[in-house]
Amino acid sequence: MRYLVTGGAGFLGSHLCEHFLKHGHEVTCVDNFSSSDGSNLRYLGGYEGFLSACLDVTQTPLSDFFDQVKFDGIFNLACPASPPFYQNMPIETTLTCVVGATNVLDLATRDNCTVLQASTSEVYGDPEVHPQTEEYRGNVNSFGPRACYDEGKRAAEALFHDYAERRNTDIRVARIFNTYGPRMLANDGRVVSNFIVQALQDKPITIYGDGSQSRSFCYVDDLISAMLRLFYADYKRPVNIGNPGEFTIKELAEKVIAITNSKSEITYHDLPVDDPIQRCPDITLAKETLLWEGPQVCLDRGLEDTVQYFMSELKDGRI
Amino acid sequence: MRYLVTGGAGFLGSHLCEHFLKHGHEVTCVDNFSSSDGSNLRYLGGYEGFLSACLDVTQTPLSDFFDQVKFDGIFNLACPASPPFYQNMPIETTLTCVVGATNVLDLATRDNCTVLQASTSEVYGDPEVHPQTEEYRGNVNSFGPRACYDEGKRAAEALFHDYAERRNTDIRVARIFNTYGPRMLANDGRVVSNFIVQALQDKPITIYGDGSQSRSFCYVDDLISAMLRLFYADYKRPVNIGNPGEFTIKELAEKVIAITNSKSEITYHDLPVDDPIQRCPDITLAKETLLWEGPQVCLDRGLEDTVQYFMSELKDGRI
Helix, strand or coil, X not given: CEEEEECCCCHHHHHHHHHHHHCCCEEEEEECCCCCCCHHHHHCCCCCCEEEEECCCCCCCHHHHCCCCCCCEEEECCCCCCHHHHHHCHHHHHHHHHHHHHHHHHHHHHHCXXXXXXXXXXXXXXXXXXXXXXXXXXXXXXXXXXXXXXXXXXXXXXXXXXXXXXXXXXXXXXXXXXXXXXXXXXXCCCHHHHXXXXXXXXXXXXXXXXXXXXXXXXXXXXXXXXXXXXXXXXXXXXXXXXXXXXXXXXXXXXXXXXXXXXXXXXXXXXXXXXXXXXXXXXXXXXXXXXXXXXXXXXXHHHHHHHHHHHXXXXXXXXX | CXXXXXXXXXXXXXXXXXXXXXXXXXXXXXXXXXXXXXXXXXHCCCCCXXXXXXXXXXXXXXXXXXXXXXXXXXXXXCCCXXXXXXXXXXXXXXXXXXXXXXXXXXXXXXXXXXXXXXXXXXXXXXCXXXXXXXXXXXXXXXXXXXXXXXXXXXXXXXXXXXXXXHHCCEEEEEEECXXXXXXXXXCCCCHHHHHHHHHHCCCCEEEECCCCCEEECEEHHHXXXXXXXXXXXXXXXXXXXXXXXXXXXXXXXXXXXXXXXXXCCEEEECCCCCCCCECCECCHHHHHHHCCCCCCCCHHHHHHHHHHHHHHHHHCCCC
């Protein structure tokens, strides 16, 4: 089979590409490297059947670019996904979400193949309902510093809905909650990579707010496993994918310090505007619909693997 | 002054164009006539200084099209705005909202002029807070039959926010609540025009649901007046514009029957999916910030004028 992964050079994208390559499939990665440095391609370049194209899904119609190729499945992961990155290019982020969505949807419609949208728990914004089910409509500020991503992803869901309704496109929509693991960027501003890199360098661990806000952290292998189940299932509505185990940011910092045996101290800083206080997936639907057993990797084990990865990155001078 | 009005052939757009023309300004109307039939141009064509271009804001970069022209102000009203129209072209609607927004924002940035976005009470979805203030984040289903419009308009607000922040574009965002008056399309599925045309033809008046859902109806002159105040004010965040007087749909039907002296009977039909139960603007911000006195035209007078308009349309065979 031949799969297209947009954003394939990113954290999740590279794991997904590698999964398919390991199973003997052909994979084409499309990425504009706006929020990844291409270094994840080193895990993929050795596989036969891997192709990488540097292009922007808002600029190049994929149906034109791939006019001689037919895909058997498409994963749309192209978008800056961490606040420092998407807030640094907010207009491009919204357009990547919306124009990028129509681009992959047009291609999937042409090729009559399944297309999976990497949606996000950010569609719930700063939720007032816990845990969040897929029915919850969210609490998003449409006119704020996170809106470029949140509203872009919401509008992309609307487009996926309408292509399914109007053009019979075979869509999947995964609402991805916080995920962590090897190949996260050291500098992407996400809390797990931030804390680990700070701890490994014995630098102060920066908590925004008082650290009592909670997050659920899903290890990347669990996330990819559930995403693939969704892709092969016949379910065309949004599905939450994540780990419902909740930890406060302070607990995470303490775990990281313990695992890395770090001398870092915790420092507290102002909470950014519109930062969600709590977010946790209700994964009942995923378990029932995808026959998914739920996450298998506990936070301690996942953090240990992630720490190993960043230690190696530091040792090799890549951070 | 030279103003650009996208969607200038529509209901609100044509009133806005005429206002400027009456005051001796030049007006360029851009419209693709996807949800208007061009008949409103008959009110504008007689004015010197009126130009109309048939183009699609998702297809043609306005900065290229108007490379020899500089505008002093832009009003972005281009979008199908009634559910039957936008649900008939959902993908195009989302793209009009999002790509259209970047298009006018790019032009306003180039011309260093103010650009006003016609946003909508639909950003509040089916609200759980009454009346709605601008702080309320809404209750929108991102994956449903109204999402193309609601999420498109929310994403457009995000883009206006980010152009203001990043490119210093001089933005205005009007969240427009239900508006009615002469030049509504007879067939656009909005409740006021529906009821009046049905009543004038002695056909059954179709209420969806039990008629107890409420709406606030703002007469077009009041809306345009407030929108102009916003345009000339120095306030760059969203502002509700509408009439906070609430009436149930059933009350509206009875008023219309009385005014038209109609033999129509009321019939009840299933409520459409995601139809809001109640919507009413809190216009405190508009009153304080724009020194707006609030709506001046009561529903009875506004309906009488609107009935006169549709009677004339019927008499002239245009319905």
